[in-house]
Amino acid sequence: MVSVAIVYHSGFGHTKAQAEAVARGAKSVPGIAVDVIPADRAEGRLSDLAASDAIIFGAPTYMGSASAAMKRFMEATSKLWATQAWKDKIAAGFTNSASQSGDKLNTLVELAVFAAQHGMVWVGLDLLPGNNSSTGSTADLNRLGSSLGAMAQSNADQGPEHGPTASDLKTAEHFGRRVALAAAAWRRGRQEIAAALADEATALAA
Amino acid sequence: MVSVAIVYHSGFGHTKAQAEAVARGAKSVPGIAVDVIPADRAEGRLSDLAASDAIIFGAPTYMGSASAAMKRFMEATSKLWATQAWKDKIAAGFTNSASQSGDKLNTLVELAVFAAQHGMVWVGLDLLPGNNSSTGSTADLNRLGSSLGAMAQSNADQGPEHGPTASDLKTAEHFGRRVALAAAAWRRGRQEIAAALADEATALAA
Amino acid sequence: MVSVAIVYHSGFGHTKAQAEAVARGAKSVPGIAVDVIPADRAEGRLSDLAASDAIIFGAPTYMGSASAAMKRFMEATSKLWATQAWKDKIAAGFTNSASQSGDKLNTLVELAVFAAQHGMVWVGLDLLPGNNSSTGSTADLNRLGSSLGAMAQSNADQGPEHGPTASDLKTAEHFGRRVALAAAAWRRGRQEIAAALADEATALAA
Amino acid sequence: MVSVAIVYHSGFGHTKAQAEAVARGAKSVPGIAVDVIPADRAEGRLSDLAASDAIIFGAPTYMGSASAAMKRFMEATSKLWATQAWKDKIAAGFTNSASQSGDKLNTLVELAVFAAQHGMVWVGLDLLPGNNSSTGSTADLNRLGSSLGAMAQSNADQGPEHGPTASDLKTAEHFGRRVALAAAAWRRGRQEIAAALADEATALAA
Numbered sequence: 001m002v003s004v005a006i007v008y009h010s011g012f013g014h015t016k017a018q019a020e021a022v023a024r025g026a027k028s029v030p031g032i033a034v035d036v037i038p039a040d041r042a043e044g045r046l047s048d049l050a051a052s053d054a055i056i057f058g059a060p061t062y063m064g065s066a067s068a069a070m071k072r073f074m075e076a077t078s079k080l081w082a083t084q085a086w087k088d089k090i091a092a093g094f095t096n097s098a099s100q101s102g103d104k105l106n107t108l109v110e111l112a113v114f115a116a117q118h119g120m121v122w123v124g125l126d127l128l129p130g131n132n133s134s135t136g137s138t139a140d141l142n143r144l145g146s147s148l149g150a151m152a153q154s155n156a157d158q159g160p161e162h163g164p165t166a167s168d169l170k171t172a173e174h175f176g177r178r179v180a181l182a183a184a185a186w187r188r189g190r191q192e193i194a195a196a197l198a199d200e201a202t203a204l205a206a
Numbered sequence: 207m208v209s210v211a212i213v214y215h216s217g218f219g220h221t222k223a224q225a226e227a228v229a230r231g232a233k234s235v236p237g238i239a240v241d242v243i244p245a246d247r248a249e250g251r252l253s254d255l256a257a258s259d260a261i262i263f264g265a266p267t268y269m270g271s272a273s274a275a276m277k278r279f280m281e282a283t284s285k286l287w288a289t290q291a292w293k294d295k296i297a298a299g300f301t302n303s304a305s306q307s308g309d310k311l312n313t314l315v316e317l318a319v320f321a322a323q324h325g326m327v328w329v330g331l332d333l334l335p336g337n338n339s340s341t342g343s344t345a346d347l348n349r350l351g352s353s354l355g356a357m358a359q360s361n362a363d364q365g366p367e368h369g370p371t372a373s374d375l376k377t378a379e380h381f382g383r384r385v386a387l388a389a390a391a392w393r394r395g396r397q398e399i400a401a402a403l404a405d406e407a408t409a410l411a412a
Numbered sequence: 413m414v415s416v417a418i419v420y421h422s423g424f425g426h427t428k429a430q431a432e433a434v435a436r437g438a439k440s441v442p443g444i445a446v447d448v449i450p451a452d453r454a455e456g457r458l459s460d461l462a463a464s465d466a467i468i469f470g471a472p473t474y475m476g477s478a479s480a481a482m483k484r485f486m487e488a489t490s491k492l493w494a495t496q497a498w499k500d501k502i503a504a505g506f507t508n509s510a511s512q513s514g515d516k517l518n519t520l521v522e523l524a525v526f527a528a529q530h531g532m533v534w535v536g537l538d539l540l541p542g543n544n545s546s547t548g549s550t551a552d553l554n555r556l557g558s559s560l561g562a563m564a565q566s567n568a569d570q571g572p573e574h575g576p577t578a579s580d581l582k583t584a585e586h587f588g589r590r591v592a593l594a595a596a597a598w599r600r601g602r603q604e605i606a607a608a609l610a611d612e613a614t615a616l617a618a
Numbered sequence: 619m620v621s622v623a624i625v626y627h628s629g630f631g632h633t634k635a636q637a638e639a640v641a642r643g644a645k646s647v648p649g650i651a652v653d654v655i656p657a658d659r660a661e662g663r664l665s666d667l668a669a670s671d672a673i674i675f676g677a678p679t680y681m682g683s684a685s686a687a688m689k690r691f692m693e694a695t696s697k698l699w700a701t702q703a704w705k706d707k708i709a710a711g712f713t714n715s716a717s718q719s720g721d722k723l724n725t726l727v728e729l730a731v732f733a734a735q736h737g738m739v740w741v742g743l744d745l746l747p748g749n750n751s752s753t754g755s756t757a758d759l760n761r762l763g764s765s766l767g768a769m770a771q772s773n774a775d776q777g778p779e780h781g782p783t784a785s786d787l788k789t790a791e792h793f794g795r796r797v798a799l800a801a802a803a804w805r806r807g808r809q810e811i812a813a814a815l816a817d818e819a820t821a822l823a824a
Contacts, residue, residue: 145305189807395601
């Protein structure tokens with residue numbers, strides 16, 4: 001089994017709904033085990049995270065960057081960073097906020113830089129922008145036009161039963177599936193390359 | 207007269223329309239002279255820019271950052287940077303692209319960092335996000351929810367006669383007026399503080 | 413009196429030392445009152461912050477962005493954001509970490525975007541890069557070559573009595589003075605422009 | 619053979635030296651073909667780039683972002699973006715400037731966002747920061763403490779025979795090797811996962 005962990009923080013449930021959609025997408029790939037972990041419990045699950053092939057990080061964008069609750073978890077990983085324990089895992093990120101654009105990109109950059117500090121490999125969204133032409137609509141996949149990760153938008157005055165929109169949840173599903181496939185390919189490929197390099201080393205030593 | 211220059215690049219006319227809206231807003235402030243300069247002519251206008259109180263930079267977001275034509279102009283200012291000739295001018299930025307969010311924020315950050323290298327003072331947008339609740343619409347001011355500068359969205363398959371939207375152009379006008387008022391206040395205040403410090407120096411020397 | 417508040421978080425004392433240097437610089441301007449507030453107490457000081465002319469934000473860069481303790485404070489200001497209570501205050505930022513470059517710029521961008529959400533006006537550093545030529549040294553002002561705010565570097569294995577370096581503290585002092593002067597000019601200028609516009613309105617109404 | 623292309627712009631030769639070091643590192647992996655392409659020729663080499671497994675982008679940081687010459691190339695790829703022709707290639711980035719930190723991170727973010735628009739998978743640097751403790755020195759690998767890609771620093775008043783420093787060139791070599799290994803693993807793994815999914819589809823259809 002290839003394992004994908006999703007670590008997220010959600011203040012009001014919108015980002016949780018997005019996380020669950022990412023999980024549905026990841027689970028749609030055969031042979032993938034998915035573990036959805038709220039950020040405040042993730043500190044107690046570091047050994048499980050150490051065993052995962054991919055970690056997808058999700059947080060609402062609050063005041064222009066990832067929520068403090070998510071950042072607290074990120075800081076709790078600094079000991080793992082010091083040994084590069086997460087090196088070469090697959091990483092990805094998603095975020096939700098009430099604005100259409102807002103400063104969501106800043107949160108995705110923050111997550112990507114964090115993953116790079118851990119030596120992880122970053123998988124973005126592989127969907128062209130939707131809702132960017134006269135024939136587009138808010139029902140389009142990737143209607144917000146994100147690239148570094150998955151974005152969702154939820155109205156500020158409505159609960160998670162109304163948002164993120166169906167299109168944003170479908171985008172999140174697509175994204176989860178993409179990351180899971182990447183995790184599977186990456187694990188298989190790394191094992192083979194490691195074996196090939198070991199064979200070559202043996203031959204050289206003989 | 208307080209002078210505001212707007213240096214912009216526009217590939218297809220959308221960002222030009224946004225620049226003109228910014229100019230209308232700036233001109234609505236009494237006593238403000240506005241100069242709208244395409245990026246490819248701005249290199250020949252460096253002495254005019256040196257005399258301006260504020261420079262507003264605008265560029266389309268192409269492949270995730272400010273257009274190459276805008277970046278060429280930015281590089282042409284490196285000699286001015288070396289003497290900090292633009293130090294303490296007011297700066298601001300705007301951008302247009304086809305996506306709702308896309309990577310427009312990256313362009314605004316790029317422009318803000320550029321202005322900071324010049325020692326300029328950055329004025330962002332002072333509008334709460336629009337279209338972020340169940341009662342919002344795309345007709346709202348700041349419908350994209352930007353903060354660091356003004357964002358506009360234009361459909362990829364339509365010319366500048368169809369986009370940016372009326373709401374984005376009104377947002378740009380509001381933004382131009384804000385920056386012009388800031389330029390006027392900043393110039394007046396700086397002159398007075400300089401005079402006060404000079405008086406104090408004279409008194410100390412006496 | 414013009415008032416400058418410095419809100420900072422410091423995990424081990426290095427960023428506190430940087431904050432105190434920023435404060436010394438601000439206090440060197442006649443007529444400036446300076447208030448240095450740790451982030452965990454700043455939530456209880458929101459009315460004082462409301463009365464300040466400028467707020468300078470400082471945080472260590474932890475795992476690639478502002479510390480969680482600082483982010484918690486930033487989120488606590490969301491109610492003020494909703495009324496744009498801090499609109500048109502002067503803002504600025506500084507950060508410290510163990511790496512020479514590291515991802516410190518990401519923290520400064522995070523703080524600048526946060527300030528822009530509040531409608532604040534951002535003042536960066538007005539120093540050309542130091543230590544960037546064959547005649548430069550780590551004793552130069554702005555030895556790290558920052559622009560959007562002030563950066564400092566402190567060794568990971570030493571306490572705040574050894575870092576930030578003397579040059580980084582001098583850079584912080586310079587920065588504090590610059591922001592205080594900007595706050596004074598900005599307040600004076602805004603008052604005069606407001607008065608001028610009011611006079612004009614009265615004349616038009618007469 | 620697994621192929622790695624390095625597309626770079628260099629104004630004065632420093633970034634070219636960094637690109638060549640990245641190439642040396644990539645070539646050190648058995649079975650890797652490396653193609654080093656200046657940005658101004660890369661537009662004429664788009665079919666070769668289409669055949670590569672990985673593309674590493676390098677540019678000097680000029681006025682806070684990737685050089686205009688590099689940005690021109692990036693824009694020239696917009697037609698490929700429209701068909702996602704580079705989807706699932708490995709991507710990585712490096713940059714050089716005269717400042718120790720400067721705004722180099724902004725260039726790496728710009729390149730990572732660009733790669734994400736193309737649906738590429740981003741590989742960062744897997745080296746803990748050097749020169750960040752009392753026992754560190756400028757001879758350390760990753761002496762600038764970068765994570766999202768490789769950074770180098772070259773004095774502003776010296777040619778490429780004096781910079782980037784030996785440590786920065788070793789860092790670049792390490793980085794090139796890392797990206798080449800990632801490209802090999804990724805290609806192998808993707809082929810196998812594709813075959814496994816095809817087998818499963820056949821079985822389901824039977």
